[in-house]
Amino acid sequence: MRMPDAIGASETDWQAASHLPAPDRMGTLRWRFNRLRCMTAAEIGHRLGDLARIQAERLLLPLARQVPAPDLSCAPTTWIHVAQDVSVAPYLAAAERLVLGKFDVFALKGIDLGSPPRWNRDPKTGVEAPLSFGMLLDYRDPQLVGDIKYLWEPNRHLHLVTLAQAFALSGEARYLNVIERHLESWFAACPPGLGPNWSSALEAALRLINWSLAWQLIGGIDSPLFQGIVGERFRLSWLGSIHRHVQFVREHFSLYSSANNHLIGEAAGLFIAAVTWPYWPHAQTWRTTAQTMLEQEARLQNAPDGVNREQAVYYQQFELDLLLLPLLAGRANGVNFSTTYRSRIEAMLEYLASIMDVGGNVPMIGDADDGVVANLAHDEKFCRYRSLLATGAVLFGRSELKTKASTLDDKTRWLLGADAAAVFRSLPVAHDRLPVRRTFPDGGYYILGRDFEGKNEIRLIADAGPLGYQSIAAHGHADALAFTLSVGGLEFLIDPGTYAYHTQGLWRAYFRGTAAHNTVRVDGCDQSEPGGNFMWLTKAKAGCRLWRSSAYQDVFEGWHDGYMRLADPVMHSRRITLDKTGRRIVIEDILRMAGTHDIELFFHCSERCRLLAVGDNYALRQGDLSILLKLPQAQGATIQLRRGSVAPIGGWVSHRFDVKQPAPTLRWMARLTGTTVLRSEIIC
Template sequence: MSTLAWKLNRLKLMGAPEIVWRVRQLAQKKASKLGVGLVAKPPAPNLSAMGANFIGDAAGIDVAALRQAADNVLAGRWNVFAMRGLNLGFPPQWNRDPKTGTNAPMKLGKAIDYRRESVVGDIKYLWEPSRHLELVTLALAWRASGEQRYAAGARLLLESWFDQCPYPNGVHWTSSLELAVRLLNWAFAWQLLGGAESALFKGEAGERFQRRWLDNIYQHCHFIRGYFSRHSSANNHLFGEYMGLFVASVQWPCWPESARWQALARRGLEVEALKQNTEDGVNKEQAIYYQHEVMDMMLLCHHIGKANGAGFSAAYLERLERLAEFVAALMDAGGNVPMTGDADDAQMVRLAYEPDWSPYRSLLASCALLFERGEFKRKAARLDDKNRWLFGADGATRWDALAAATTEQPVMAFPQGGYYLMGSQFGTEREVRIVVDCAPLGYLSIAAHGHADALSFTLSAAGEELLTDPGTYAYHTQKAWRDYFRSTAAHNTVQVDGQDQSEIGGNFMWLRKANAKLLAHVPQGTVQVFEGEQDGYRRLADPVLHRRKIDFDATSNVLVVLDTLECRGTHDVALHWHFAETCRVEGRAQALFALGRRSRLDMQCSFGDGPELLRSSEAPLGGWISRRFDEKEGITTAVWRGRISGSTQIETRIALALV
């Protein structure tokens, strides 16, 4: 999409107040080219004012895994999304995209169009190392081992970044969210390395290093304060920006502005925690990985704030608890969570290096301790290293004393968030879990991280995914793949005339949006029922209303899916079903079977000429899954295609057999 077309689409989704605000932002950026509004020279910090320690002793952590990770960083081997063990050197070239080799320009950051691959390369790969999660890795390794080479490496990494990324020039001075995440990691590294009394700050050279770091912290805070994400961009970015400003002003209350920054950020976090998350615990971006990110931000802000006498309100914490209940409801007996909406694999800070670490289980473990919830402990299964670092020996003692729930009784309906469960024998080896999406497309006018997945559902049996959501794969680059993975065709629902339910307007923008509506949900009894409708295809010349009814017989483990398409004219219709990579799928006539490790699924549908099985197909696109950002692999996608004339009902019967 051309830059002009993107700008026109973006303008369509703005109201008058946002247009005025963006004009002011543009004027501010132009003025900054003349030095107006920039920090001429950071004021001297008050070194007697420093935040309290918020990191535990972390007894029982996997020291070997941590040291291996730290040794890899010192050896110049980095993991950046799909590029594992990447030789970036130590320290790396911070302004060189490791994926494309593009050197980003060293001019005023706000004058750089970071969305243009020809200018910066793949911006995600360029930004990720500069979040400085690896700095924390080195600091953790020093704290765990006492080996000076890790602390020295942390100092070298920071000084190289200061040298190569001078305020306010380059791509690392463009996005306030990136600065905010960097501040969070700096706060952890600062404390882990010994705080203001760190040996790294001793002597004349150490004092210069400390002052240089504090000057950068001040510049980061000043930058974020001047460039908050507002209006249609006020999603997780705004929450993260408040997080960075809050953590920095609590950790380093060294300047006259610090108290104002802290008050502003704290107030913003309290407001956005309730505004961006529904009362029943669903993040409004309709993207489960972003729900995890916002939960982590909420948790870390409260944890750091509480250590400094600035914890958050009961309403804030209650909303975090509801968010955890939603994650627990989505997670099946095998620990799988549907990949609904966008995901970019971001961690706010990395404190765990176990090979089987799960961000969702980790958050549930945190919330088990925070809210004394045995249900969350059951789902989390164990106390991971991240929580050992956060809560220390006291947290481990409280974890051991907390009785795990003996049975699982998930919340079955999230009417404000738009998700509904059906299933049986939850939390056991005989579990069947069905999660139905009857939610809005996304948050605010651009719905940036939503997917066109209305009335789609996922299905797992015996803790094994069968019908799955294929994930995200791409963001700023590879437009065809970006569009496919968030399309209707990439979800377990009905596509009409080859169109998406909602209209794509850009990589993080939707124009006309489908509205989903619940008609019925009966999660109890022998036969459980869901029924809903979505109006995304009513925009067609001959409008089509899609209604879906799902009956689940919990005794026989049979689902009957009835798709009703109300229309007058003729339309091409496709039903897509995406099977997890562990499934072996074979089709025959009007049916197919999918054989998993612990279950078997038989699907029958008389529509069209029977299933077309796609695997790793590029024409048409289909048969792909992305478990991690910028990585994809083949799965089987089954498509039933046919033409309808007038209102039509299509029945699909799905029978499960558990091994």
């Protein structure tokens, strides 16, 4: 076996790669053709009808109907609470940065957007999007709008919640003045129906959620902000925009193959708007429509075992927020959700608790874009997954969730009020009942390990799940039979994450491709065939044919058929055996094939790992911990160590959207003929 070729790091950060790609008209046509291929006849009919309605909206926009006068005599119950026992300083510091116009937007930290910002401008590229009719604006075109993720993020108005929290904690009116100035500026810069901020129903819905939180924290209908004639006029303007947002969301639900987390977000925004502002006669209809949709989609989009069907851990927590907030808003106002709805949320929390290692690490399976539903906490040390578990512990009285959360976070205090701390303290510690579960057959995840929740923990998560949700599987990665491994609460073998969405096609293709996961690639092809940034034309089917666990051994065996589409079909099976006594993991990859194929096997290491060659093997070290990786033996096999390579791309990890850093990756490769078994070992 030939020893490694080291490929040096040559990281490019976003500034070096922020130039806009040239227009790709053929690519656009190809995307549209591929998108049609993923639709049923019924969906195509719906889309055509929807396009006709949108064209009619555009023509009638100058004649848009007036907003009905609100009846302010209704008195909804506030469902967000001013948190007790929190450190005020971080909230005031965050608000002061916003007063100065300093924002954090993905990779851009402390960027000066102005106060108020230029709402239709992408802060990353400087592109100013046109104020054309929003629903016909191609927000996928970077020449037209820049990077739409960067443009949309400030327009979700998370920062208004921060300013409202600062006011609630300090009573200083100047934070109210900034809220008023920013909203008035937004109303002027983003006329109803025009521009990029009226091109997505999800973005409008998330804006409604954050407006609801800010509205409540500044005092609701009787806020000092609304005092006097000028204040009343501003309140009426804000309510008018709220009503238009609600109508926009109701008219543009994400349906059919687009009915993923977007639809849950849209229903959540509509429900919260109906509960927060019940000032119009049809608010009851809004609420009923939204609740029915939430009940249905919570079941459809999340499997009974608690795994979100997008097969993306980030979207698991994103949807949990979108399901929890309506539950809390409804409960405060006498609107109850079903037992099934609550149970599905609880199962989703159990899954997060089970895949989190003793160090609090959660594998980055599937897509992640770092977007936030409601930014209520300003403690960077406390991760959003632990926060959800803390909220779940109090809400459902679950000691296992408390144990995984470890402490009560600020966000839970804002959501659940003064009693949250006492309830959290009353729950016992439950190390003996963790992991909550180890098999998730609907989602396709299986947890092998020993010494759970202790300093000697081994936690391996094997993936034999579907590619993603609906026909496009938008947020899934080609990662069948991949696995992650943490030892003693430290990540050793990882899923490298996502990094890019719309504007960096090569990086998008790499991070969601098979080569970016700890699995086998055949003939340089992804297991599933991509058809665009959020679409797959062929989807590998995967499954688990064996799971067995005892005090001495865990055994998982899975399969996928992604390479059966090749001219000479290849069936890939993987058997992972953990010998608990010997702390040894054996990985056997069985490739059933007749002809000759180029076979690659990838091991993606944490950026914190140091790799040392030990004969034909590799030691992976972090601090005092070390594991030994033994790669397969095969005639003519070679090994490359990639770290920060750009030609070809390899050896990267992305913990945050649009931010990447070099990480060591071992690439084993050989040209093999006929059915073959490749055996790798890991000694922990």
